[in-house]
Amino acid sequence: MTKFKDLGIETRTLKAISDMGFEEPTPIQRDSIPVALEGRDLIGQAQTGTGKTAAFGIPIIEKIDKDESGVQALIVTPTRELTIQVAEELNKIGNHKRIRTLPIYGGQHIGLQIKALKKRPQILVGTPGRLLDHLNRKTIRLGELNTVVLDEADEMLNMGFIDDIKSILSQIPEEHHTMLFSATMPKAIQSLANQFMKEDREIIRVKASEMTVTKIDQRYVKVHEREKFDVLCRLLDIQAPELAIIFGRTKKRVDEVTDALNKRGYSADGIHGDLTQQKRDRVMKKFRSGRVDILVATDVAARGIDISGVSHVYNFDIPQDPESYVHRIGRTGRAGNTGVAITFMTSREFDHLKTIEQITKKRMEPMTIPSTDDAIEGQQRMAADQLINAIKNDDLDSYHNVADELLSQYNARDIVAAALKGYTKEPDKTPVEITPIKPLDSKKRSSKGGGRPYNKNNKGKGGRPPKRSGGKPSQQGNRSSGGSGGSGNRQNNRSHRSFKQRVK
Numbered sequence: 001m002t003k004f005k006d007l008g009i010e011t012r013t014l015k016a017i018s019d020m021g022f023e024e025p026t027p028i029q030r031d032s033i034p035v036a037l038e039g040r041d042l043i044g045q046a047q048t049g050t051g052k053t054a055a056f057g058i059p060i061i062e063k064i065d066k067d068e069s070g071v072q073a074l075i076v077t078p079t080r081e082l083t084i085q086v087a088e089e090l091n092k093i094g095n096h097k098r099i100r101t102l103p104i105y106g107g108q109h110i111g112l113q114i115k116a117l118k119k120r121p122q123i124l125v126g127t128p129g130r131l132l133d134h135l136n137r138k139t140i141r142l143g144e145l146n147t148v149v150l151d152e153a154d155e156m157l158n159m160g161f162i163d164d165i166k167s168i169l170s171q172i173p174e175e176h177h178t179m180l181f182s183a184t185m186p187k188a189i190q191s192l193a194n195q196f197m198k199e200d201r202e203i204i205r206v207k208a209s210e211m212t213v214t215k216i217d218q219r220y221v222k223v224h225e226r227e228k229f230d231v232l233c234r235l236l237d238i239q240a241p242e243l244a245i246i247f248g249r250t251k252k253r254v255d256e257v258t259d260a261l262n263k264r265g266y267s268a269d270g271i272h273g274d275l276t277q278q279k280r281d282r283v284m285k286k287f288r289s290g291r292v293d294i295l296v297a298t299d300v301a302a303r304g305i306d307i308s309g310v311s312h313v314y315n316f317d318i319p320q321d322p323e324s325y326v327h328r329i330g331r332t333g334r335a336g337n338t339g340v341a342i343t344f345m346t347s348r349e350f351d352h353l354k355t356i357e358q359i360t361k362k363r364m365e366p367m368t369i370p371s372t373d374d375a376i377e378g379q380q381r382m383a384a385d386q387l388i389n390a391i392k393n394d395d396l397d398s399y400h401n402v403a404d405e406l407l408s409q410y411n412a413r414d415i416v417a418a419a420l421k422g423y424t425k426e427p428d429k430t431p432v433e434i435t436p437i438k439p440l441d442s443k444k445r446s447s448k449g450g451g452r453p454y455n456k457n458n459k460g461k462g463g464r465p466p467k468r469s470g471g472k473p474s475q476q477g478n479r480s481s482g483g484s485g486g487s488g489n490r491q492n493n494r495s496h497r498s499f500k501q502r503v504k
């Protein structure tokens with residue numbers, strides 16, 4: 001079995017890798033690192049969550065020359081959140097070598113970025129728009145650059161970033177090497193490779209019979225549009241995800257589902273391209289730290305985002321194309337963990353489901369809609385788990401006197417049942433407002449091109465363009481919460497459901 005030290009990596013980087021808890025290289029790392037160390041161009045394709053970041057991050061750190069003062073490596077990513085995450089991972093890999101990586105993304109104060117750039121980071125990670133902005137202002141110079149990575153390269157094509165990328169690449173020295181990484185490499189990527197890469201580029205594809213990770217249990221539920229939200233709540237009650245991501249098609253959808261979940265006592269927050277960067281950062285931090293357990297998102301969170309503990313992904317709306325499906329469900333089942341992905345499909349979207357299955361070469365198992373009774377039982381089982389957990393882990397001595405008193409007066413079965421009832425979140429019927437959306441039009445999808453068509457008018461500066469979250473989102477902020485009432489008295493908020501907290 002190949003070890004990191006067999007790949008020609010120096011001690012300080014090996015130490016950093018070991019600090020990160022990586023014991024041995026993943027296949028994409030094993031195959032890519034030597035090629036990248038040689039300075040050759042490469043296209044790397046491997047399933048979601050299999051360590052592509054370190055596959056380019058480790059050789060980049062290895063090749064940085066600390067005696068040079070300019071930017072030596074540039075990583076371009078499609079979203080701000082991914083930029084932040086990739087920069088964090090590179091800072092970890094370069095920790096002992098003291099290599100500085102700086103994230104550069106739209107929505108963040110440009111003055112602060114200029115200040116940080118003056119500290120001379122050796123590596124930049126950024127979104128195309130903001131990088132270009134700095135290049136135009138001459139606050140970033142790439143005269144000493146020797147490595148460029150396009151992470152999620154196909155997505156940057158979909159988003160119409162090609163012209164920005166061309167402009168960026170036109171400002172770097174002739175002598176450089178380029179790496180493209182993604183879990184999906186539709187045919188359109190070929191023209192990108194022809195334009196930007198050397199002919200002797202290496203294509204590294206980690207062989208897998210399916211495009212998706214086998215450890216993700218993939219299912220679909222056939223639902224009516226109007227049933228979707230209630231079915232979602234029942235599934236959450238039964239499956240009790242550790243952390244879950246729910247993908248919706250539009251920004252409005254994300255706002256509505258987030259509000260509705262909170263009204264029903266779940267702890268959810270939403271993310272999409274219309275939120276300020278501060279809000280986006282806050283939401284991601286809350287979700288990463290587990291302060292909310294449900295992230296409701298447009299596809300803005302589908303690519304590359306790595307959050308441990310995401311046990312379930314729900315496609316509240318079936319994704320527009322198979323690539324989007326692969327990336328969305330790939331937010332779970334990462335780094336060898338298991339995961340569950342459930343896709344809601346209305347009867348007119350069957351063609352879409354079939355297209356996804358064809359491209360991923362994986363069948364989704366049908367699932368029947370759980371009943372309210374199933375949901376109640378699911379909740380009771382969760383309550384029982386909490387009780388058992390407390391019996392095993394908590395100091396219960398101070399409760400024994402009262403417990404003995406109860407046992408002398410009541411039957412043990414009733415006492416346990418009452419305790420369980422106290423911890424059980426009974427099905428919540430609080431009215432919520434979810435505006436129905438039209439099913440996907442099956443004619444829209446062309447499976448050949450691989451993803452959404454390139455549309456340069458959709459380009460946005462430094463962040464997500466408005467296109468794929470659809471709708472007319474700018475007016476969503478003042479939406480009334482509908483005739484729900486009674487949302488303030490929830491006591492079953494998920495974040496307050498631990499046994500200890502509820503006892504108090």
Ligand SMILES: Nc1ncnc2c1ncn2[C@@H]1O[C@H](COP(=O)(O)OP(=O)(O)OP(=O)(O)O)[C@@H](O)[C@H]1O
Pocket residue numbers: 021022023024025026029046047048049050051052053054182183303304305306330334335
């Ligand atoms: N060699 C390794 N051993 C153990 N864990 C690893 C290793 N390499 C990476 N990881 C971890 O695996 C997780 C997924 O890695 P990463 O985000 O790089 O995946 P990816 O292939 O880029 O996925 P995506 O296609 O979704 O972008 C991260 O938490 C990372 O820290």
Ligand SMILES: [Mg+2]
Pocket residue numbers: 052053151304
């Ligand atoms: Mg990645």
